[in-house]
Amino acid sequence: MRRFVYCKVVLTTSLVWVLVDAFLLLYFSECNKCDDRKDRSLLPALRAVISRSHEGPGEMGKAVNIAKDNQEKMKELFKINQFNLMASDMIALNRSLPDVRLDGCKTKVYADDLPTTSIVIVFHNEAWSTLLRTVHSVISRSPRHLLVEIVLVDDASERDFLKKKLEGYVRTLEVPVKILRMEQRSGLIRARLRGAAATTGQVITFLDAHCECTEGWLEPLLARIKEDRTAVVCPIIDVISDETFEYMAGSDMTYGGFNWKLNFRWYPVPQREMDRRKGDRTLPVRTPTMAGGLFSIDKMYFEEIGSYDPGMDIWGGENLEMSFRIWQCGGSLEIVTCSHVGHVFRKATPYSFPGGTGQVINKNNRRLAEVWMDEFKDFFYIISPGVMRVDYGDVSSRKALREALKCKPFAWYLENIYPDSQIPRRYYSLGEIRNVETNQCVDNMGRKENEKVGFFNCHGMGGNQVFSYTADKEIRTDDLCLDVSRLNGPVVMLKCHHMKGNQMFEYDAERLTLLHVNSNQCLDMPSEEDKMVPTLRDCNGSRSQQWLLRNMTLSI
Incomplete structure (x- = not known):
C-alpha cells in the first residue's frame, strides 16, 4: 500500500513539472511576438535559469565564435556598433562570469551601512543586448539595499x-x-550632468553602456568612499573582446597616466606605489588619472568639486580634466583592485561628432590645459601646434572654481602625484635640436617605440621636431627617449625608464656637444650610409657634433 502511494506522489509531481515546462515553452515562444509590457515580465527569470546552467553561448565569459557561413552577416552587423553584434545577441542578458578577483578580495567583509548609490548610464544608439546586459549585471550583482536606482x-x-x-x-x-531623454545630441559630458542631477543615492556611479559588472564589484567602491568621501574610485576595467565577447581579467598592476598630447595611457604601477601599499595588492592604487568611463563619487563631493566642465563638448578630455582637478584640489583618485567591471573596448567609434572628432577633443583638451596645467601646457601646445587655432570658449568660471577651491599648482601634481610623468618637472630645453653643420633637426618622423630617430630639414612648427632635454639628462619626445645600446649607434627611441644608463646624454652648453655617457661618444650628423638617421662617433670637436637646443616660443 505504501509503495502504491509513493508511486502516485512521484507520478503526480512529475506530471506537474511536465505541465510547468510545457507552459513556459509555449509562453516564451509566443513572447517573441509580444509587446514590451507585462508579457515579457517572466523573461528575465527564464534567462536566469538558462544562465545558471553555464552552458549557453558566452557563459562564464567564454568567447563566442561565429560559424563560417555567417561571417559575412557578422561583418555587416559589426559596422553598426563597431563590435560583434551577432555574438552579443547570442549571449544571455545575465550571463555568468568568472570571479576574477584576487583571493584576498574574496574574503573581505564590508560594513552593512555602506552609502547607497545610483547608477548613471549614458547611451546613444546602443545595441539592445549590450545595454540590457549592463543593466542586468548591475542588478544581479549588487546588494539590493545599496542600489537605489x-x-x-x-x-x-x-x-x-x-x-x-x-x-x-x-x-x-x-x-x-x-529613462531620461536629451532633446538633441549633447554628448557624454552634458548627458552625465543631466543624469547626475536626477539621482537620489548618496554616491553616483557612472558606467558606460557596454559593461558587465562582476561578483562583489560594488561593495569595495562604496566602502572606500565611506572611509573618505573625497576619494573618487574606479574599478579595475576588465576587457570584453569586441570580436568574441570573451571576458578577460584586467591587471591590477597598471594605472592611468597621459602623454604630451594629453592622450590617456595605461602604465605599469611604479615601485613607489607598491611600497606605499606594503605589497598588499588588495589595497587601492593611487592613480594619477582615470580612464573616465567607470567610477564612483560621493554626490555632494561631485557637486562641491565642480562636477564636469559644462563648456566641454561631446566626449574627450573630461577624464583628465577631472583627474587633475581631484588631485590638485584636495581629493584622491584611486583604482580599487577588489572591484572588477568589464568593458567592451572598440577599435573605432561608430558615432560621428558635430565638427569632427579632432576638433571636439582639441577644444576640450585646450580648456583643461588653460585651467589646470599652468606653464606645463606648453608641452601640449608645442607637440600639437594645430590646437592653437581652436576656439576653446570662456574658461573664467573654471579658473574661478580653481581659485575658490584653493587648488595646488600643476607642478605640485607632477612632483607629488605623478613624479614619473611623461612631462618632466625640470628641463633645460623644450623645442628643436638643430645640427650646426647641416642646419637640420632631429625628428621623430612619427615613428614608434624601438624605431630609429630621424633627421630632417628644420621647419620650426613643433610637432615631430619637439624634444625636451631634461634635468635627468634624457632627450625625450613625449614618452620616448633617445637610447643607444652599442658603439656607433644606432640611435633609437625607447620608452623612458628614468634609470639613466643608455638614455643618459650630457650637454655641454659651451662646446654644444651631446655626450652619450655609457659609450663616451658624441651625437653626430648622419653617416653616408643612412642620411636620415643621426649617429654616434668618437668625440672630435667638429661642427657636425655641435647641436643647438632651442626653446620654442608660442604665439597664442
Whole structure:
C-alpha cells in the first residue's frame, strides 16, 4: 500500500513539472511576438535559469565564435556598433562570469551601512543586448539595499527599440530604472550632468553602456568612499573582446597616466606605489588619472568639486580634466583592485561628432590645459601646434572654481602625484635640436617605440621636431627617449625608464656637444650610409657634433 502511494506522489509531481515546462515553452515562444509590457515580465527569470546552467553561448565569459557561413552577416552587423553584434545577441542578458578577483578580495567583509548609490548610464544608439546586459549585471550583482536606482540617459538615440520597447522592458525589472531623454545630441559630458542631477543615492556611479559588472564589484567602491568621501574610485576595467565577447581579467598592476598630447595611457604601477601599499595588492592604487568611463563619487563631493566642465563638448578630455582637478584640489583618485567591471573596448567609434572628432577633443583638451596645467601646457601646445587655432570658449568660471577651491599648482601634481610623468618637472630645453653643420633637426618622423630617430630639414612648427632635454639628462619626445645600446649607434627611441644608463646624454652648453655617457661618444650628423638617421662617433670637436637646443616660443 505504501509503495502504491509513493508511486502516485512521484507520478503526480512529475506530471506537474511536465505541465510547468510545457507552459513556459509555449509562453516564451509566443513572447517573441509580444509587446514590451507585462508579457515579457517572466523573461528575465527564464534567462536566469538558462544562465545558471553555464552552458549557453558566452557563459562564464567564454568567447563566442561565429560559424563560417555567417561571417559575412557578422561583418555587416559589426559596422553598426563597431563590435560583434551577432555574438552579443547570442549571449544571455545575465550571463555568468568568472570571479576574477584576487583571493584576498574574496574574503573581505564590508560594513552593512555602506552609502547607497545610483547608477548613471549614458547611451546613444546602443545595441539592445549590450545595454540590457549592463543593466542586468548591475542588478544581479549588487546588494539590493545599496542600489537605489539606475538612471539611463538617452543622448538622442534614433533607433526605435530604444524608445517605447526599452521603457516597457525596464518597467519589469526589480530595481527602479529611470529613462531620461536629451532633446538633441549633447554628448557624454552634458548627458552625465543631466543624469547626475536626477539621482537620489548618496554616491553616483557612472558606467558606460557596454559593461558587465562582476561578483562583489560594488561593495569595495562604496566602502572606500565611506572611509573618505573625497576619494573618487574606479574599478579595475576588465576587457570584453569586441570580436568574441570573451571576458578577460584586467591587471591590477597598471594605472592611468597621459602623454604630451594629453592622450590617456595605461602604465605599469611604479615601485613607489607598491611600497606605499606594503605589497598588499588588495589595497587601492593611487592613480594619477582615470580612464573616465567607470567610477564612483560621493554626490555632494561631485557637486562641491565642480562636477564636469559644462563648456566641454561631446566626449574627450573630461577624464583628465577631472583627474587633475581631484588631485590638485584636495581629493584622491584611486583604482580599487577588489572591484572588477568589464568593458567592451572598440577599435573605432561608430558615432560621428558635430565638427569632427579632432576638433571636439582639441577644444576640450585646450580648456583643461588653460585651467589646470599652468606653464606645463606648453608641452601640449608645442607637440600639437594645430590646437592653437581652436576656439576653446570662456574658461573664467573654471579658473574661478580653481581659485575658490584653493587648488595646488600643476607642478605640485607632477612632483607629488605623478613624479614619473611623461612631462618632466625640470628641463633645460623644450623645442628643436638643430645640427650646426647641416642646419637640420632631429625628428621623430612619427615613428614608434624601438624605431630609429630621424633627421630632417628644420621647419620650426613643433610637432615631430619637439624634444625636451631634461634635468635627468634624457632627450625625450613625449614618452620616448633617445637610447643607444652599442658603439656607433644606432640611435633609437625607447620608452623612458628614468634609470639613466643608455638614455643618459650630457650637454655641454659651451662646446654644444651631446655626450652619450655609457659609450663616451658624441651625437653626430648622419653617416653616408643612412642620411636620415643621426649617429654616434668618437668625440672630435667638429661642427657636425655641435647641436643647438632651442626653446620654442608660442604665439597664442
